[in-house]
Amino acid sequence: MNVERLNDLSIEALYALAEKMGLDLPPALERIFVVEALIEAFQEDSDERKSSGDMAIHIEEKKFSGSELDEIDASLDAAPCIARRYNETVVHWIPRDPEWAFAFWDVKDEELNEYERSGSYGGLFLRVVRSAGGDDKAAVSFDVPVNDDDDHWYLHLPEQDRYYRLDLCVRIAGKAKVIAHSNVIRTPRAILADSFDELEPEARALAELSGLSKLRIQAPPERHPSRIMGGYDD
């Protein structure tokens, strides 16, 4: 997308594009400023993606060669509208990487109305439960308050290679009530499973020749009893 192509678009199309890019522009902005903001956003987006590592994905984009209206149009009629939600009480989450997981949830309208009518409704919150090996023994947790109109969040998880569950909770009369459980997820490891001192010299050499430094993968520190005992609440 370049200035020339943006200049060919209507102001409505420019605003639609800005919205898709996540730009919050004031209404009735002059055309030149909308174009400037878009060009800047495209540049930032492109820089971010170029600096983010693996180029396989950028190459893959090329096979989807498109038209000058790639960003705002398709070659077909408008899509049918689908409901944004399913009006059910549910919570899901998906691990994205060693540090973040995507959570999305919903509360049935009737159920939420009932809580609100109770007079002691204290809002919704998410409870992140870290469980040992997937069960709830020795589970530890922390709470994340959310607004009633939120329905998805990315949550930062404190430890890699751990199992977590998410509870969707409501606070009633100061007490927490779990209204939905998520599936259990596991955060992936971001460091080698074995420390270098545990690897044979040959295995260590081959690991290094395999591009560990390029991938920014590190070995765990040497094993030490206090580290093994260390845990979530260190």
Added chain:
Amino acid sequence: METGSIALVLNAHLPFVRQPDYPRFLEERWLFESLSETYLPLLRLFAKLEAERVPWRLTMAVSPTLASMLGDALLRERYAAWLKDQLELADKELARTAGDPVFHPLAQAYRDLYQQNYDDFTVLHGGSILPAFDFYYKKGRLELMTSAATQAFLPIYRQYPEAVMSQVEAAVVSFRSAFGRPPSGFWTPQLGWYPGLEETLAAYGLQYSVVATRGAMLGKPTPRHGSYAPVACPNGFTNFIRDVAATEAVWSETEGYPADPAYRDFYRDIGFDLPLDYVGPYVEQGQIRTFTGFKYWAISGRSQEKLPYDPDLASAKAVEHAENFLYNRARQARKAAAHMERPPLMVAPYDAELFGHWWHEGIQWLEALFRKAQGTSELRFVTLGEYHKQHPENFESVPEFASWGDGGYAGVWLEKSNDWLYRHTFKLIEYMTELAERFPNESGLRERVLNQAAREVLLSQAADWPFLLRSGKSGSFARKQIEDAVTNFNRIYEMLCANTVGTEWLTRLEKRNNVFPAINYRIFRRKR
């Protein structure tokens, strides 16, 4: 003496873009362009290497959606018609550039390319190229693998075993129907792996896959041979490991071979450069500029004006880059071999459409690789299956969840632009499981309805949609594909709940989304 082996693995994939309701459809061009610049040229390369007895080995995954489209009568007809349009444009280009010593020969080269494609496609292959790939498969030069039915990014669906199994089962059935035998290898889309996937894959008789270097190196325990030998899961399923250096030489957008100034520029295309009244009949709806495939400029240096494309110079560069690739792999193999008891293996997986389509000279580079390698005893090309037979025992390790996407995990397919879609795809899986449980023994019309519902669930899961939403390219198209699948599914769900089936509508939908004809909806029954 052989120092090491190289396994080139190409993933040929396009999402299901068949749109019979429209006379012309922009996204169908993805298929036509890939046929013209990648698949047909690859088949010509294979024939040439065979004729000249050049030893070659290649592994290629053909995705089920691509296989379905390549075998589809309507798309075959449309491709032949599109080629005729391209030939017409080529004739116009010959006339426009007549007398120009630089551009006229390029226009002639494009005319020759499209004529060759037309002749090969319509006469040599009779409109169907899958049997041609199968021919080399049977000869043992080319190994064909399958991939997830709609290339779903499997780690995101791991909490739904029914969904993952349906992606694998539909793929295996589709492969058997296209090539008459079951596949041994499975391309995990985007090299997206998670511990436990090996159980599902092995259950379908699949034996090996390719994983991202990150996932393999973070596997438990740490692989004994780094990325230079595959690893085996406890159930025996084998994972080959992507070689960072071998792939980066080609992938890197700024430093990889395809970025060389001598190569043809992908972006400069007459579809954007020439007046609309000239290119109008060959672009979208006569007015939306698109790539036409006629590109006359070289990438050129950053600080210089674009230079005209010189095919001879570019060909020489492709040969030079092939030599460089082999030189670096030999050096790499020597270093690794010093620490190993067997010759190291370097696995280089790429998107097939990179070759010829984006990297115009990529097919020539492949040819030069095989030709140059025959003069050396140091490196040998192998297919994954060949290697697997020779080395059935491998170090036991289970790779970690990872992918080859930016950041190394799921960040490409799960971010602000596309995360909304999982609320819908998850719901569809849950509804489909409910339907399969409620109607386990249906036949006739109701079975057709349930099978179509299962197709819509699979179509909604294609990793291409979140990918396109993120890239901004054809984002509206991607959104519509998801919304269409959800709408179609919901209508079926409502019909089944109300015990009424609209036969006419169902038949129309079956004709439109005719992928996976042998699908069995019962795969979505809950696993006990």
